[in-house]
Amino acid sequence: MDVHIADFNSVIARYALIVYTDPLGQSGCIMQHALSIHDGQPALAEGIPVTGAVIKNLMQLNAVKSLQFLPTHLVALGVNSMAWVEERTTRPLLFGGALDKAVAALDGRPLPQPRLLFVVKQGRFSVYALRGQERPTAETKLAFAPYYNIFSSHEICTGSMRKPAQMQPGDIPAWMESFFYSNFVKPADSNKRWAFSGTYRELWDAASAAGEFKDEWLVDTNLTLGQVIGGN
Structure with a gap:
């Protein structure tokens, strides 16, 4: 698998989220893989299930930058x-x-x-x-x-x-x-x-x-x- 690690102003890619599905692309799961560098090449660690804590961390990063107005109805x-x-x-x-x-x-x-x-x-x-x-x-x-x-x-x-x-x-x-x-x-x-x-x-x-x-x-x-x- 080719993995590209982007470095924007010293931002380091630490994890990857990969979606696994059945052959029809329907049922499946999301796994979190730690990223590391070996001999100058990126490598994925063994995956672990995505938890609520992971989602919370994503929300605290740049995933949500502003509040959204919600209409009363x-x-x-x-x-x-x-x-x-x-x-x-x-x-x-x-x-x-x-x-x-x-x-x-x-x-x-x-x-x-x-x-x-x-x-x-x-x-x-x-x-x-x-x-x-x-x-x-x-x-x-x-x-x-x-x-x-x-x-x-x-x-x-x-x-x-x-x-x-x-x-x-x-x-x-x-x-x-x-x-x-x-x-x-x-x-x-x-x-x-x-x-x-x-x-x-x-x-x-x-x-x-x-x-x-x-x-x-x-x-x-x-x-x-x-x-x-x-x-x-």
């Missing part, structure tokens, strides 16, 4: 993961190609939306609905998001959706656009995602007439926010 942030709240608003929904002709007629019509919780985690994009106005906590119970194209896992069927490449707080508007500017074609599972007594078209007509999507029309899941952001 962001409720959780991790590596390639984040969760945020989208407050009640009125947005057009796209139903181009919807199998239900009555629903398809709503295409592009601005409609009141419920309060929502979006979660991007390890490449998976999920959505839930929220009751009330309070900032959600780990104990907050989540409801089904009342939309087509949502699987029973609450993951969004992305289809032709253009998901942003980045998962940073500043990218939240782009993730929102990727969701709301996709076409809602049909239910992705057999779960009834709304408690309204009428049809799906009648649900949105009622929300439009009321000027809001009422909390009483939401259906509870058996999940809390803590379970969603803390699970695998």
Whole structure:
């Protein structure tokens, strides 16, 4: 293995972190190897598992040089993961190609939306609905998001959706656009995602007439926010 040790103003490379994976590049681990020089050539010592102490040391070096502003609607942030709240608003929904002709007629019509919780985690994009106005906590119970194209896992069927490449707080508007500017074609599972007594078209007509999507029309899941952001 060729190892290049960079020396910038007497900065010395002391360790290397190497990612080991299976042949498919999926499951694996990260090992830390001490670097040394033998006969003028760099050499790697036997690897040891990366620990929390190693990560802490990296954070204390130049890995993080400044604080990052976190918007108030962001409720959780991790590596390639984040969760945020989208407050009640009125947005057009796209139903181009919807199998239900009555629903398809709503295409592009601005409609009141419920309060929502979006979660991007390890490449998976999920959505839930929220009751009330309070900032959600780990104990907050989540409801089904009342939309087509949502699987029973609450993951969004992305289809032709253009998901942003980045998962940073500043990218939240782009993730929102990727969701709301996709076409809602049909239910992705057999779960009834709304408690309204009428049809799906009648649900949105009622929300439009009321000027809001009422909390009483939401259906509870058996999940809390803590379970969603803390699970695998």
